[in-house]
Amino acid sequence: MTAHSGRHFLQIPGPTNVPGRVLNAIAQPTIDHRGPDFADLTRDLLQRVKPVFGTSGPVVIYPSSGTGAWEAALVNTLSPGDRVLAFETGHFSTLWRDMAQRLGLVVDFVPGDWRRGADPAAVAERLAADTAHSIAAVMVVHNETSTGVTSRIPEIRAAIDEANHPALLLVDTISSLGSIDYRHEEWGVDVTISCSQKGLMLPPGLGFNAISEKALAAAPKARLPKAYWDWAPILEANERGFYPYTPATNLLYGLREALLLLDEEGLPNVFARHNRHAAATRAAVRGWGLEILCADEREHSSVLTAVLLGEEHDADKVRQIILDRFDMSLGAGLSKLAGRVFRIGHLGDFNDLTLAGTLSGVQMGLELAGVTVDPAGLQAALEVLRAE
């Protein structure tokens, strides 16, 4: 391995760069998780975390990755044999489908080409056809991290309402929360699933479920087996400021600091920053003469851009050159996109010059890999950054 000086560029779409203030917070001594200081921390955090989800309701925090939070949402609301509606938007929606099936749910999986989000018209059509109301939940990945496509949740909610259908709406915001505008309560989402290592700028290790009143009411009737993931004992212990297991104390210190950082910048400014960086990245990709994987202008992700290369090029080779020469990690193409795309993460603790450096590295790496690119791409991105 070549020795590199300077800081590694971690430009995968999560885990993201952890700010120094968050790292310092995590480095504080671990305290008694049954003592009064911990109770104060929990109560404070459980309030502070709500605005990021856009909710006034409860948020359960698990010591888990996002996959655990997926499972928690399903087992707390559904019963064996329940039908759920899901959409093939990419690698992560497919993994969530697989999990639902393994848990004993029957998944209606709307096929997709991995270049678009969940289609609100398909939601309307499927739910209107379900006159017996046998579909218990609609599962949507808000930001499909494998493709750089953001589904239109308000339109999906409107489609459910138009069909006058009682299905719960479960939304994965694992790579969008704290980076892309999201409103659990206003958009009528029943369970919002998220985790720590993306827009919240923490290391991996915390999973979240934000829960609507309707989902809370559904929980006692849900018969999928659950123990560790059960909301009820956690919510009950949270009342007193505790958890029914040993929580990830130091990550919770980090969460408090990360929420302070988001609050200081102001969530609308955080969202605008990500929108702007995404626009600059798209300007670079188009300027290079390359193709963006997302095929719908309304659905471009503000947190990552997936770049599709022609058949003659190997995207993994491009990433390898960029890693070796410039010490920058980019996201790989996942499952059926392996070798065809690379993903530029522009989320979390990130500023104009981080993006300028990132895009410089990508442009040089493409050139070194023999991909013909117009160097005007980088200039186009810098103009977007300079303009506002």
Ligand code: PLP
């Ligand atoms: N859903 C989405 C949209 C993701 O991006 C990821 C991980 O990147 C997951 C789910 C799985 O989360 P985890 O790897 O933390 O279990």
